[in-house]
Amino acid sequence: xxxxxxxxxxxxxxxxxxxxxxxxxxxxxxxxxxxxxxxxxxxxxxxxxxxxxxxxxxxxxxxxxxxxxxxxxxxxxxxxxxxxxxxxxxxxxxxxxxxxxxxxxxxxxxxxxxxxxxxxxxxxxxxxxxxxxxxxxxxxxxxxxxxxxxxxxxxxxxxxxxxxxxxxxxxxxxxxxxxxxxxxxxxxxxxxxxxxxxxxxxxxxxxxxxxxxxxxxxxxxxxxxxxxxxxxxxxxxxxxxxxxxxxxxxxxxxxxxxxxxxxxxxxxxxxxxxxxxxxxxxxxxxxxxxxxxx
Amino acid sequence: xxxxxxxxxxxxxxxxxxxxxxxxxxxxxxxxxxxxxxxxxxxxxxxxxxxxxxxxxxxxxxxxxxxxxxxxxx
Numbered sequence: 001x002x003x004x005x006x007x008x009x010x011x012x013x014x015x016x017x018x019x020x021x022x023x024x025x026x027x028x029x030x031x032x033x034x035x036x037x038x039x040x041x042x043x044x045x046x047x048x049x050x051x052x053x054x055x056x057x058x059x060x061x062x063x064x065x066x067x068x069x070x071x072x073x074x075x076x077x078x079x080x081x082x083x084x085x086x087x088x089x090x091x092x093x094x095x096x097x098x099x100x101x102x103x104x105x106x107x108x109x110x111x112x113x114x115x116x117x118x119x120x121x122x123x124x125x126x127x128x129x130x131x132x133x134x135x136x137x138x139x140x141x142x143x144x145x146x147x148x149x150x151x152x153x154x155x156x157x158x159x160x161x162x163x164x165x166x167x168x169x170x171x172x173x174x175x176x177x178x179x180x181x182x183x184x185x186x187x188x189x190x191x192x193x194x195x196x197x198x199x200x201x202x203x204x205x206x207x208x209x210x211x212x213x214x215x216x217x218x219x220x221x222x223x224x225x226x227x228x229x230x231x232x233x234x235x236x237x238x239x240x241x242x243x244x245x246x247x248x249x250x251x252x253x254x255x256x257x258x259x260x261x262x263x264x265x266x267x268x269x270x271x272x273x274x275x276x277x278x279x280x281x282x283x284x285x286x287x288x289x290x291x292x293x294x
Numbered sequence: 295x296x297x298x299x300x301x302x303x304x305x306x307x308x309x310x311x312x313x314x315x316x317x318x319x320x321x322x323x324x325x326x327x328x329x330x331x332x333x334x335x336x337x338x339x340x341x342x343x344x345x346x347x348x349x350x351x352x353x354x355x356x357x358x359x360x361x362x363x364x365x366x367x368x
Binding site for chain 2: 075077078079080164165166167168169172189190191192193194195196197210211212213214215216217218219220221222223224225227232260262265269271272273
């Protein structure tokens with residue numbers, strides 16, 4: 001059947017690309033999912049036409065890597081909405097969308113998945129609906145539950161990369177611990193008002209723990225400042241670029257460094273953080289800090 | 295002695311970006327934070343000459359103290 005499907009698809013390529021209509025028809029004709037057709041064509045070096053503008057920066061083989069990856073997005077609000085949208089358009093094949101909340105009116109100023117129609121709807125469910133609308137070849141697993149220590153290991157089982165789009169610092173620290181235990185790369189992002197930051201933590205690093213080393217309790221500046229429309233979009237896009245690079249194994253990651261972004265004064269600062277070894281093995285703060293500074 | 299104090303993000307509101315400050319010997323970062331009218335809960339990162347320190351760090355002459363607020367929203 002696979003040979004028949006390949007022959008059928010090859011006859012209908014346009015400019016060497018697989019048009020969406022042919023992908024949909026093949027799924028129906030051969031009684032398989034759109035995802036199965038997409039993986040099959042990518043395996044055979046054929047690019048679905050929807051990804052043609054990726055072509056000169058992401059090869060067909062890399063597009064297959066993205067399709068076979070499974071990315072967990074923890075939080076489907078300000079950051080998470082944009083992250084999920086971009087992952088789906090990028091062609092990431094599996095997205096686990098985790099959020100316990102429903103949309104409320106005060107989400108409408110910035111959360112991509114919040115519309116008057118989705119008010120009262122579970123955010124994770126809205127993520128599923130949105131992705132089905134923009135890229136039905138992507139499989140979304142919606143989890144309407146709070147990510148925590150008890151369910152974390154199950155939820156992240158088989159996940160390639162985790163994107164931290166949470167809004168609570170203690171939860172972020174728990175997530176970082178679980179990613180460390182499970183050896184999963186984590187892309188951390190946080191926002192508040194005109195400000196935000198992004199960093200990538202690979203297994204063995206303790207960057208997120210270092211970022212919040214002075215944390216005592218409660219929320220950050222977002223509690224006072226709220227969040228506008230543009231800050232989550234900026235930080236989420238940087239997070240997706242990092243997640244994409246982790247999957248493809250290319251480029252320079254924000255590893256052991258954090259970009260601190262100020263959209264009011266339009267400044268970006270890079271803050272360096274040490275490796276695990278610095279934190280664990282060096283007893284005095286000064287040596288640790290010296291290493292942290294690079 | 296004199297230090298350079300740099301503020302970032304919302305800490306700049308109604309304050310400054312950078313300033314020279316005369317301080318007595320033995321002043322720690324916590325004292326500076328309080329003098330600015332900030333609370334410990336608001337502090338995200340404390341850097342002295344680009345190195346991470348805690349609020350207990352005692353400043354030396356000519357050092358640069360940078361303060362960033364805590365950011366945790368999503």
